[in-house]
């Protein structure tokens with residue numbers, strides 16, 4: 001099942017996601033999230049982006065060509081993820097977001113991280129990531145913390161995109177995928 005993607009302006013995107021009770025049945029949801037992500041041509045999707053305020057995100061960066069990095073097999077579900085550490089030098093990399101269509105900008109983040117998470121079979125993992133993999137994880141992890149990448153831009157950049165963000169919030173945006181706008185009344 002393909003969900004519509006919740007678009008900027010919906011308060012669910014600003015909420016910290018709840019932990020998922022251990023061993024609950026999430027197989028169908030995880031599979032739907034992958035399907036939704038592929039339908040929108042994304043490399044990551046977090047549960048708040050389909051309106052669910054829970055600590056779950058999926059990533060498939062295996063099709064990305066990244067210089068100096070082997071992205072093979074980088075397809076994972078992160079359940080109840082907990083960022084343990086972000087470290088090393090800062091890198092500035094361009095990001096975009098399915099919930100904020102047509103806006104892309106450089107975001108500065110640490111280049112290494114260590115994260116603990118369950119997979120969709122409730123196996124616990126603790127792993128380190130770097131480069132593009134770390135970057136995708138950081139972006140999605142932000143989503144389950146209620147943070148959007150636009151909040152990490154410098155104040156001047158934020159002002160420059162404010163008008164575009166307002167348009168998106170009001171539904172004045174087009175994408176190839178189904179979107180869900182927040183209803184203001």
Ligand code: ZN
Nearest residue numbers: 096097098099
């Ligand atoms: Zn995003």
